[in-house]
Amino acid sequence: MTADIEIRNVSKHFGAMTVLDDLSLFIKAREFIVFLGPSGCGKSTLLRMIAGLETVDTGEIAINNERIDHLPPGKRGIAMVFQSYALYPHMSVRDNMAFGLENIGMPRDLIDARIKESARILEMEHLLERKPGQLSGGQRQRVAIGRAIVKEPKAFLFDEPLSNLDAALRTRTRIELAQLHQRLQSTMIFVTHDQVEAMTLADRIVVMNNRKIEQIGSPMEIYDRPATKFVAGFVGAPAMNFVEAMLDRSSRNATARFADGIAVQTEIASDQTIDGKYTFGIRSEDVRIVPAGQGNADGVVDVLERLGERTLVYARLGDGQQIVGSDAGNSRVAVGDKVGLAFDGRKSHLFGETGRAWHAREV
Amino acid sequence: MRAPAISIKGRAFGDRVLLALVILLSLVMVAPVLWVIGLSLKENAELMANPNSVFHAPYTLKNYVNTIGTSSVFVWVFNSIIVSGGLTLGTLILSSLAGYGFARLNFPGRNVLFVIVLFGLAVPEQAVLVARHQIFSMLNFHNTYHGLILPGLSASFGVFLMTQYFKAIPKELDEAAMLDNASRFRTFWKVLLPLTVPAQATLGIFTFLGAWNDYLWPLISATKKDMYTLTVGMASTQTNFAQSEGIGFLMAQAVFAGAPILIVYLFFQKYIVTAVSGAAVR
Numbered sequence: 001m002t003a004d005i006e007i008r009n010v011s012k013h014f015g016a017m018t019v020l021d022d023l024s025l026f027i028k029a030r031e032f033i034v035f036l037g038p039s040g041c042g043k044s045t046l047l048r049m050i051a052g053l054e055t056v057d058t059g060e061i062a063i064n065n066e067r068i069d070h071l072p073p074g075k076r077g078i079a080m081v082f083q084s085y086a087l088y089p090h091m092s093v094r095d096n097m098a099f100g101l102e103n104i105g106m107p108r109d110l111i112d113a114r115i116k117e118s119a120r121i122l123e124m125e126h127l128l129e130r131k132p133g134q135l136s137g138g139q140r141q142r143v144a145i146g147r148a149i150v151k152e153p154k155a156f157l158f159d160e161p162l163s164n165l166d167a168a169l170r171t172r173t174r175i176e177l178a179q180l181h182q183r184l185q186s187t188m189i190f191v192t193h194d195q196v197e198a199m200t201l202a203d204r205i206v207v208m209n210n211r212k213i214e215q216i217g218s219p220m221e222i223y224d225r226p227a228t229k230f231v232a233g234f235v236g237a238p239a240m241n242f243v244e245a246m247l248d249r250s251s252r253n254a255t256a257r258f259a260d261g262i263a264v265q266t267e268i269a270s271d272q273t274i275d276g277k278y279t280f281g282i283r284s285e286d287v288r289i290v291p292a293g294q295g296n297a298d299g300v301v302d303v304l305e306r307l308g309e310r311t312l313v314y315a316r317l318g319d320g321q322q323i324v325g326s327d328a329g330n331s332r333v334a335v336g337d338k339v340g341l342a343f344d345g346r347k348s349h350l351f352g353e354t355g356r357a358w359h360a361r362e363v
Numbered sequence: 364m365r366a367p368a369i370s371i372k373g374r375a376f377g378d379r380v381l382l383a384l385v386i387l388l389s390l391v392m393v394a395p396v397l398w399v400i401g402l403s404l405k406e407n408a409e410l411m412a413n414p415n416s417v418f419h420a421p422y423t424l425k426n427y428v429n430t431i432g433t434s435s436v437f438v439w440v441f442n443s444i445i446v447s448g449g450l451t452l453g454t455l456i457l458s459s460l461a462g463y464g465f466a467r468l469n470f471p472g473r474n475v476l477f478v479i480v481l482f483g484l485a486v487p488e489q490a491v492l493v494a495r496h497q498i499f500s501m502l503n504f505h506n507t508y509h510g511l512i513l514p515g516l517s518a519s520f521g522v523f524l525m526t527q528y529f530k531a532i533p534k535e536l537d538e539a540a541m542l543d544n545a546s547r548f549r550t551f552w553k554v555l556l557p558l559t560v561p562a563q564a565t566l567g568i569f570t571f572l573g574a575w576n577d578y579l580w581p582l583i584s585a586t587k588k589d590m591y592t593l594t595v596g597m598a599s600t601q602t603n604f605a606q607s608e609g610i611g612f613l614m615a616q617a618v619f620a621g622a623p624i625l626i627v628y629l630f631f632q633k634y635i636v637t638a639v640s641g642a643a644v645r
């Protein structure tokens with residue numbers, strides 16, 4: 001069973017504070033959507049509103065074109081996996097999974113069959129008689145997902161479910177979640193502030209900030225063509241380099257000029273831009289480290305981060321601005337060296353005063 | 364290599380000193396109990412002649428036979444069981460429901476009401492005794508079980524304890540139950556209440572012990588002999604000369620009265636220790 005979910009002009013207030021402001025979104029059936037944003041951006045509140053754990057102040061939420069925002073959580077046909085897993089500590093894994101089905105009066109043999117099938121999918125048949133306190137963090141996570149699966153919901157909601165796992169287990173569970181989605185072909189909504197989780201899991205990412213949606217798009221759209229300066233800075237590690245720049249729009253493509261005279265020829269159409277102050281943006285992998293004097297600018301290396309397959313070079317420009325560039329994994333650059341920074345104009349971005357983004361022409 | 368050996372030796376000596384202190388303090392605590400048991404096993408005439416006779420034979424169960432022989436004792440024990448049991452059960456039910464309400468429900472005046480409940484902790488029983496006596500008298504509640512049980516049901520401490528305990532249970536469990544289509548009562552009954560068992564045990568033990576040992580209110584409310592609780596009944600059997608002429612009999616009654624409490628302690632020791640230390644059993 002799967003469903004599309006529509007959120008229409010939804011707002012939410014806690015007292016005088018607005019948490020979500022006139023937000024609209026359409027989630028297609030079988031889609032894996034990730035709500036990504038910093039703490040306090042409203043992503044968990046939106047998820048809880050879909051679940052029915054928070055009321056909707058204004059607007060509507062519909063599943064398969066039927067309004068559900070007036071229904072209690074249990075009647076919405078939705079299952080949720082909580083950050084803390086929220087397993088019932090005094091019940092066995094089997095009872096945890098059965099509880100929701102018992103509440104709707106499902107016959108015992110059907111409940112047993114559902115539990116058996118879910119346990120088989122999640123490879124946790126041997127855990128069924130244990131209590132949550134006897135399980136590891138990863139196993140509890142699995143049980144929480146199992147408790148959701150047995151209900152065969154129209155949509156799964158995940159509220160930062162990986163944040164309590166250690167790094168290795170988080171990576172493994174992430175892959176398992178992706179496989180589970182392919183297998184179940186259900187609509188899944190996943191809330192996280194971890195961009196790696198968002199990039200690896202999502203069909204589409206909804207980037208949220210300050211009560212609003214900043215951008216909705218596929219992971220690579222979000223990464224390559226961020227709609228706003230916030231998205232550009234929030235998605236990607238290390239964060240995108242930003243430099244205040246003046247724009248020379250005299251030629252076909254705009255040229256960004258930094259305060260200390262450095263110029264970068266972009267592939268952004270001049271006639272698309274408008275007058276005003278700009279911020280030039282470029283990702284670290286689009287800044288190559290070259291010998292001093294051979295790039296767009298020279299800088300002195302502050303810090304090196306050797307990641308194995310590449311080396312991140314933090315170089316300081318003459319005016320004190322730090323730029324992160326990328327060099328080979330076996331880079332011979334050392335801290336204190338003077339290096340050249342070659343900006344790839346085709347991959348550069350411009351951001352206006354309102355945060356709106358301009359990108360190079362799509363090839 | 365020598366340093367750890369010295370340290371272990373030093374620790375062993377420290378442990379022995381600690382053990383000796385624990386034994387000494389335990390003896391100080393247990394001595395009165397042993398003294399009571401010893402006295403209860405002696406003939407009164409012998410005790411009157413020489414109190415030190417408690418340390419040597421002959422011993423006798425005559426005082427216990429006399430105590431049990433007083434036919435009313437069984438009635439008083441039965442009354443105490445009904446009153447203490449009823450009060451414990453009632454307190455657990457009311458405190459759990461009230462605690463859940465204060466911890467989980469939003470209703471107008473909740474905070475004010477909770478403060479009023481807490482204020483009940485500060486009001487001594489003696490302050491309301493006369494008024495309560497008059498009200499119960501008007502309602503003809505004296506010399507009834509409900510007359511003995513009802514006053515104890517206004518358990519401010521129980522409501523406070525259960526409220527705090529329910530508050531400590533993560534709200535995600537309620538939310539998970541809501542998503543599992545459970546009604547509010549089913550969430551309370553099947554999900555939250557089982558998690559409060561340690562608090563229930565603590566509250567239950569204290570309530571039961573308090574009710575079992577209560578003397579003041581039963582003395583006022585139960586004026587008929589067949590409605591006496593054990594404490595009042597035992598006191599009624601003591602004559603003016605009990606201290607000098609019936610000390611063995613008196614002590615046998617004390618042992619008899621204390622036995623159920625001892626049994627409660629033995630069975631619920633874990634929870635009593637937890638309750639006294641203020642830690643939570645998870």
